[in-house]
Amino acid sequence: MRMKDMVRRTGVHERLLRYYEQQGLLAPERLPSGYREYSEADVETVRRIRCLLTAGLSTTTIAQVLPCIRADGERLAPACPSLVGQLQGERQRISTEIEALRASRAMLDTVLAAAPRFADTVNFPEPLDDARS
DNA sequence: GTTCTTACA
DNA sequence: TGTAAGGA
Known part of the structure; x- marks a missing residue:
C-alpha cells in the first residue's frame, strides 16, 4: 500500500512515517516511481514502534529490537x-x-x-x- | 493528483 | 511542526 493508505491504517502522520524510516525503524519497498510501498508487516511494525515509544524507549533502542521480533512477534530471535x-x-x-x-x-x-x-x-x-x- | 526530497523558521 | 518549493 502507498503512503496515503498507510497513514489511514496506522493513524500515524505521513511525516512521522518518514521519520521512522529515517531512524531505521521501517524499510518499505520502493516503487520504480520512488513511492514507498508498505506491507502488512509494516503496519504491525508501526504498532510496535508506537507501543515502545510510548513506553519511553528511544528510537535507536527500538531500531535494535525490531529486527529481533520481526518473525512471529512472540519471542526474541537468537540474537x-x-x-x-x-x-x-x-x-x-x-x-x-x-x-x-x-x-x-x-x-x-x-x-x-x-x-x-x-x-x-x-x-x-x-x-x-x-x-x- | 499523489508522493518524493529538501529545507527554513 | 507547519509549510513551501520544485520534481517525477
Missing part, C-alpha cells in the same frame, strides 16, 4: 545478549514509572474524593482561542 540486558533495564525503568503513575493517580483520587461536585459549583472561564498550546 544479541547485549540486547537482553538492555531490555531488562528498560523493563525496570517502566516498572518504576508505573509505580510513579500509581502514586499520582492515588493522589488525585484522594483530592477528588475530598472535593466532590466542585465542578458543579464553580464557574471556570472559557479557554481563549489563542490560549491553547
